[in-house]
Amino acid sequence: MTTEPARAVAPGWRGVLANLRQRKVLAMLLLGFSSGMPIYLVGNTLGFWMRENAIELSTIGFLSWVGLAYSLKFLWAPLVDKLDAPVLGRWLGRRRGWMMLAQLVVAAALVGMALVQPGEGGLVLAGVRLDQLMVFGGLALVVAFASATQDIVIDAWRIESADSPEQQGLLTSTSTLGYRGALLVTDALILIIAAQVGWVVSYTLMAVLMGVGVFATLYAREPAATGSAAAIASPVPLLSGRGMLDAVVGPFVAFFRQHGRWALLMLLVISLYRLPDFLMGPMANPFYADLGIDKETVGAVRGSVGLVATVLGVAAAGLSAVRFGFGATLLAGAVLGPGSNLAFSYLALHGADEGVFTAAMVIDNFCSGYAGVALVGYMSSLTNIGYTATQYALLSSFYALLGKLLKGLSGVAVEQLEATGRSLLEAYSLFFAGTAAVGVPAVLLCILLATRRPPGTPRVGDGS
Helix, strand or coil, rough: CCCCCCCCCHHHHHHHHHHCCCCHHHHHHHHHHHHHHHHHHHCCEEEHHHHCCCCCCCHHHHHHHHHHHHHCHHHHHHHHHHCCCCHHHHHHHHHHHHHHHHHHHHHHHHHHHHCCCCCCCEEEEEEEEEEHHHHEEEEEHHHHHHHHHHHHHHHHHHHHHHCHHHHHHHHHHHHHHHHHHHHHHHHHHHHHHHHCCHHHHHHHHHHHHHHHHHHHHHHCCCCHHHHHHHHHHHHHHHHCCCHHHHHHHHHHHHHHHHHHHHHHHHHHHHHHCCCHHHHHHHHHHHHHHHHHCHHHHHHHHCHHHHHHHHHHHHHHHHHHHHHHHHHHHHHHHHHHHHHHHHHHHHHHHCCCCCCHHCCCCCCHHHHHHHHHHHHHHHHHHHCCCHHHHHHHHHHHHHHHHHHHHHHCHHHHHHHHHHHCCEEEEHHHHHHHHHHHHHCHHHHHHHHHHHHHCCCCCCCCCCCC
């Protein structure tokens, strides 16, 4: 298989647009979009739909635990790394075969969610009466599991397809823009559509848009590193005891051997870095509904100034990494991320003012775009060829595991704060302020990580 020559690239979105003529760059943009499609559909956006159907905040928080699939994906990542997907693997190759299978399952389960809908009633399936909300939650779990599997493979494809560190940076930025584009659709555009034609049609349309990922999978080329890396990392058959041990344990041993005692600090920083966002996430859209801001307004703000703020945040992070290095960029993101939560705390006390809401969204989108690129770039630099999918799944799982465990209690937290005699909006305000305070430890650990040099690895603050 031929590979495209490495090229010097400009940072930020201009570099992405200038290089879209490269096959792998265009494929990465579309795959990034496919990767970002499901996550809000079983997360924040789902909370808006459920709150409008009078589902309790505590239940909305509990259902957010389906997102744990994204944090536990390292458990089955070794199988995805070393085995071909059923049927599709022979046709498309290991990476693309799993991509296609995951995308088809996501689309089918989204259609199922649209048909079932969230509610407190019962359903009769094959003569058996089932709880409607349980069936709905089960389908959401299927979407999350398949989506997490898709992420495993797309991350591996991105890392293995790069011919140089510069091209890896280009593909990371491209993936981030595609991903953010999908979040715009599922976090903003869907609200406008739902206001016009309802949630059922909206979720069905989102299932159809998974076709973008299917096209990208067919358009992409299987990375040359997959076969050779697998041969190096797994010289014995996977299904033998020794082969399975290498597939499951090898990536973790290699990571800790490379980074030594600093590996634990790296994992701790990654696990705490976006914790404030995770804790706040399930309550954001129910908060807008309780505040009295309609879906059209939320969608319009997110799709206009929110989009501009996101792109600026992504670009600023790329420029910061080139100019100041990973350490300064990572540290700035650790401050900006939780700081943006305070804007929502103020909004809860101020009331349904569109100007204040718009300002809060601009701050939040810029900070999220910045912090997201900073963390993804850092995690990508820590993987080894041969264990790409599993190691990146490990890192991205640590990034989300603690937050997704705790965020299921977010609805309970708001209800308990309200139960102490505060109004619902005062409870929201105090909750958002608390999530911001949770970000302080990550800032302190980023300072430590940026000022020390782990054995055998470049300093986090190095720009190289």
